Amino acid sequence: MKALRIHAGPAARAHIAAEGLRPQDVRTIPGAAGGPKGLLLGPIDRYLFGDWLARSQQPVDLVGASIGAWRLANACLNDSQAAFTQFEQGYIHQHFDLPPGQKRPSARQLSTQFGEGLKSFYGGRSAEVLGHSRYRLHVITSRGRHILGREGRARTPVGYLGAFLTNSVHRRSLGAWLERVVFSTPGAALPFGTRDFRTRQVDLVDANFELALQASCSIPFMLEAVHDIPGAPPGAYWDGGITDYHLHLDYANRDGIVLYPHFQQAVVPGWLDKGLRWRHRPTGFLDRMVVLAPDPEWVRRLPNGKLPDRNDFLHYANDLPGRIKAWSTAAQAAQQLADEFAQWLDQGCSPDDVRAL
16 A cells, blocks of 8 residues: 655645646755654655755755754764764664663663763764754754752652643744753854744754764653753753654745645644644645655554554553564555655656645
């Protein structure tokens, strides 16, 4: 059965109907938070950055949160194909050695191991990412304000409870608790508007590169916040997905395409909006967006009938080989997504295959 669904906003659908989809049309590529779900996007990443986009020359903004930021940083390395493969295998095979009597790793243990992994992966290579001739990386983090300005045993849960309650009334009220801080390739303008949410931009440099990536992946209560990142305002920095789960942003390009390899059709604004279904609908922000997503029926044929997710760590518990097998099977099956996208492009980008976003 078909694996890939292509969805597009109204302006993007009109563009495809008139001109098809060419690599030179792409101006922005987002990368969503979502943990292990991102494993399904490996084959598409390798095709896009290793083949298709290489046929064009225009600058492209890469906007990522959490695992999406890590994926897109890999795209900026000299050998992105090898980086994507190394990242996929490392993510699938990750495990945590627990002391006797401990059922799950502590936030400190996870943060320490994750930080060491980033240093091992990117050690001495940040210049490759920041100096890429075409790709401009934007790493999104969530910086705590007021009570969330520092992590603490009492203040963090109280702060996030307040954030949850006020966000459920109005998304912009989340800005009283957290702000979006974007670490960008020096000199790169933000490729999206910021009137929706309190935002700061900071240069992404060698001194803060790994810390910014770690902060963007630091899920509250699971990992520790990253404090006082060099070059950025002081405070506690958490997962960029809290403010921007699926990068539902006011993309500024008016003449190109936002190409979005995603693991679902809906582009959810913030992590706290996951349960607020009325915020999952498209808005004018996404008019020029093309989403590449797996068909839900195809997903049901994957191991356990779903995408890989963090609950698998609990489901498989000490059965490391079982989880590795399930995740490897899903990642290998995802090659069909890349193959179908390449075929659609090669056969002329039929607009009949494009669904409304």
